[in-house]
Amino acid sequence: MIERSLRQTNTCAIKVTSSGPLKHLHTSVDPTPFTFNEIIWCTSASCQRWISSSTPLKTTPEGFIEVNEYYQTSVPFIFAAGDCATNPLSPRPKAGVFAVRAGPFIRQVRRELGFHRDVRD
Numbered sequence: 001m002i003e004r005s006l007r008q009t010n011t012c013a014i015k016v017t018s019s020g021p022l023k024h025l026h027t028s029v030d031p032t033p034f035t036f037n038e039i040i041w042c043t044s045a046s047c048q049r050w051i052s053s054s055t056p057l058k059t060t061p062e063g064f065i066e067v068n069e070y071y072q073t074s075v076p077f078i079f080a081a082g083d084c085a086t087n088p089l090s091p092r093p094k095a096g097v098f099a100v101r102a103g104p105f106i107r108q109v110r111r112e113l114g115f116h117r118d119v120r121d
Contacts, residue, residue: 014026014027014028015027017033022035023035045083045094046063046083047059047062047063047064047065047083047084048084049063051063051065051084055075056074056075057073057074057075057078057080058073058074060086060088064084064085064086065080065084065085065086066085066086066087066088067079067080067081067085067086067087068087068089069087069089069090070105070109071085071102071105071106071109073085077113079106079109079110081098081099081102081103081106082096082098082099082102083096083099
């Protein structure tokens with residue numbers, strides 16, 4: 001049996017073990033493991049804590065990176081989009097589609113600022 005500890009959540013400790021093709025989810029709340037073949041773990045949107053504690057980026061009280069309507073952060077030439085970012089003047093739901101829609105705009109802004117090399121190169 002292989003055992004791997006995932007992380008501590010706000011509500012309980014979580015551990016996944018496996019034996020053969022089956023995996024078992026153990027929590028500190030319920031002693032009975034949940035057995036599965038595959039699992040999709042969905043969480044709410046959040047930003048990594050180190051962004052607000054270890055960078056000069058301005059963040060909201062919830063820890064999201066503040067951006068303007070051009071996805072610019074408080075630090076010149078740094079842009080943010082997706083679940084880690086929010087525009088306080090025009091808040092949007094935390095959904096991946098907004099990050100996808102921001103991609104072409106951010107690419108165009110990078111080019112206009114002189115960053116001609118595509119980030120995919």
